[in-house]
Amino acid sequence: MFIINCPYCGERDQTEFSSGGEAHIVRPKQPTELSDDEWAEFLFMRKNIKGIQFERWNHSHGCRKWFNVVRDTSNDKIHAVYKMGEKPPVNK
Amino acid sequence: MTQELRINNKKFIDQTNRLSFKFNGEKLYGYKGDTLASALLANNIHLVGRSFKYHRPRGIMTCGSEEPNAIVQIGNDPSLTDPNVRATEIELYEGLEAFSQNCWPNVKFDIGGINNLLSPLLPAGFYYKTFMWPAGFWEKYEFFIRHSAGLGKSPTKPDPDIYDHKYYHCDVLVVGGGISGIMAAKLSAENNNETLLLDDKNILGGTTIYQNNDCFTIDDNHTNYWLEKEIKNIKNIKNLTIKTRTSLAAYHGYNYLLAKENITDHLNPDERKGKIRQRLWKIRAKKVIIATGSIERPLIFNNNDRPGIMLSSAIKKFIDFYGVKTGKEISLFTNNDSAYETAISLKKSGVNIVSIIDIRDESSSKIVKEVEKHNIKIYWNHTIVNTEGYRRISFIEIMQLSDDGSGVIGKKIKLKTDCLGISGGWTPMVHLFTQSGGKLKFRSDDNVFLPDKNKTPSDQISIGSCNGDFDIKDIILNSNKDVKTFLGIENSPFDNIKVESSKEEKKRNIWLLPSDKPIGKTKPFLDFQNDSTAKDVKLALREGFKSIEHVKRYTTTGMGTDQGKLSNMHALGIIAETTGTNMGELGTTTFRPPYTPLTFGAIVGRNVGEFFDHTRKTAMHNWHVQNKAQFENVGQWKRAWYYPKNGESMYDAVQRESKAARESVGILDASTLGKIDIQGTDASEFLNRVYTNAWSKLAIGKCRYGLMLNEDGMVYDDGVTTRLDQNHYIMTTTTGGAANVLSKLEDYLQTEWPELDVYLTTVTDHFSTISICGPNSKKILSKVIPDLDLSDQNFPHMSFKNSIINGIKCRVMRISFTGEHSYEINIQSNYAKHVWELCMDAGKNYNITPYGTETMHLLRAEKGFIITGQDTDGTMTPSDLQMDWIIGKKKFDFIGKRSLYRSDTIRDDRKQLVGLLTDDPKEILEEGAQIVEKLNQKPVEMLGHVTSSYFSPNLNKSIALAVMKSGKKLKGKKFFVPMENKNINVTVTDTVFFDKENKRLNA
């Protein structure tokens, strides 16, 4: 049970948040132009890394804002938190 | 008898407060301050239970949470009885009743004891090997295993006790109130840190608080005297909170820890009444200091499990702390110096020591010399090869060890003894450290796993004997130094204290001590609770198990309720020795939380009964209750299900309600539907993107049904959305989907389309919804809102009006989920019950009939309207539902659009929604029933299943919706629905059963 530093509210217990999976998967602007394989790549394929992972989190029992988290999935250490649309502050 | 074994000078026992208690029905006495174990021993009772597999007699072995044998059932009240309680941990109270577990019919005569005679037939893996095959025999074996094994009885009635949860934040948490924990707590609190100190015992001070020995002094006083003063002092430090009887259960990441405080378990049942029994502390600490100490190891030799064989440190605590002699002729068996401290304690209390058997060649430390002064016979370089005595140890047989320690030589000596203390060295309690993610390192001098400083999660340290310091001098110096560094403290009151101790110089370790008999003829127990022996571990290795985790499971070593606190190190040692591996490389098994068992009560706390989950009630809830509604749980909502009249069955009530709604007028509380207020200049564009159909051209004041998909093209939710104004919509969602739909929409707005000017607000609870449906609905509404023009020209189907009822603003939609002419009044919830009652009043002459969710489901099924989550299951596309009409084909994009023509979603043999009619119109299908074409096919091909099924009173026949493979092509075809006793003949039909032309909407 980790602590997440919500960029809008500050440090809160993990139970206030929900995870939204891998970050920086951009929804294609013109899905109709994609092949089945290209669309499947967007729709289904996720990395599920052991180690440094870029993730989306939502402060669902707080301000309800979405933001990004850089987390080491092997020890839950959070290296950075940044808002949607911002560049990752650590190398991706 | 009691007096002979009790010494009357111990300050921890209140001898003015005599307590009576019962053990296995026998009335006995002890004192305030005793544990059940110390009171039993004072009554000369060692035999407390039977071992798990062989049912060998077992006695109290330890004085703490590592106890493997003395596991008892407390009380026999069907709601309060508590199984698996360690007699060494429970404090004695007046009237305590305890029973041995795992013996049948009783502890002295035990039928399962026959397993002991059969033990050559019960090797490791026996249960796996035997009961695996033939499969059908398991039931027969199970009866005997369950009857003769079983660890305690569960209470059969609800738990009347109160449990509590507490969240706690502190700068520093100190776990363990032994000498190093006390020092750490003082240093921390006196340096401006909000500090919490926890200890699982009722008294602080660990083992030092009763260490009263000339060899161990601090500032020229006995260590216990010094520590007592320190404890007195810290109780006055303002920043320090001390919680005793509180055991740490789990250590999670980010210094989140769970601890269980026992508040009333030490009181008699009368004193407990109305009080909280246990409290679970949920602690967030900025820094954690682990000072959990260490526990003594047993020695592994032939027949080392008889009652009367105990850890040497336990014998010392029983005599020095509780004032109880554990025997009259005590022997000690050791590989290190600490048994000599026990010897001095026994000697001081006048107990006769038969001899000390030491596997080392010699030791010339201060404490050994002290013992030698008392003329106690020490057998150096000897081992015990056998013990005798069935219900209590009576003799030990000792022999000299060979040079390499692998065998025994010389003459066997037989010594009479009624209690044997064993000491195999010490094991640091690193469980919490490893739970937190810390990694261990191995120290080969004394074979211990220690916290690796380089692999310790930040913001914690381990100090004292859990960090591998066993000498009091090292403990004090290192604890002081490490805590100072950890907390950034410059000067400490402990910097200049003078500590004297007896330094242990000599060590020798033999994991499995030899006997004069071959190993096959011996019983060297490793795990006393699960009855696994060193032989079992060796057998597992011979059979090819190599990983410690596999050996553990195969032999069940370390899998009891004590989690192998005593046995793990020896199991590892024997594996390492047998396989020629380094113990450090072998590693330990994983220590999982909880460190000591938690009650379910403590885990759930106050969240029981009505507090287990939230209950949401509509504004009209009390009206439904008064009118005898039966309720259905929909998510957290309580929804009126049906309103039985005069003892009607559910079926009869639903038939009556359904008929009334179509023949005159029905009224439904639809308040639980999700409502999302959508505003902003891009609101129309937003709806275009989230629904499959087009929204830009929807006129103000009009309503439209929308279908929402997931990005994978599957139907997710549906509902009617109304355009209230140019940039203002109100969306309705399904009851169960409301929260998820809002989250999903917020997700897209914040992350994919932040450029859209759209704001979402949930208004589900703010507005209540009254749905009035049926041919007379218009008459009711015109009575309730006389000045509203209800003509089809002014107020057509799928439109909305702002209106006022008795001065209360409301929104009225003319929409229908039943196919009838109907209205939905949305009104601020505070006034909703009032308006509901106005409608009921207005409908008196029209037999206005309140109906519940079941009738609503029936009516919509007559019309073939789907319910997402009932007729869909996350695998249905709009096309599968025969709803292609709702796809805005010209739209550039919407959520899920691209998925609608993936190779898989365009297959024409997908499961598709169909209608089903039974050949016998009275036969009602079961929802979930399978549909097949050929009855005799093996395996029979399942073509689909029934999703909704009712008897329609308006059609006077049974109707059903189903999903079937290639369903769209099957209209008119006949199939079977096989049931347990019959096969039902069905025909596939259109999904709309009633009023196919939608004439009634404008009736």
Ligand SMILES: [Zn+2]
């Ligand atoms: Zn927030």
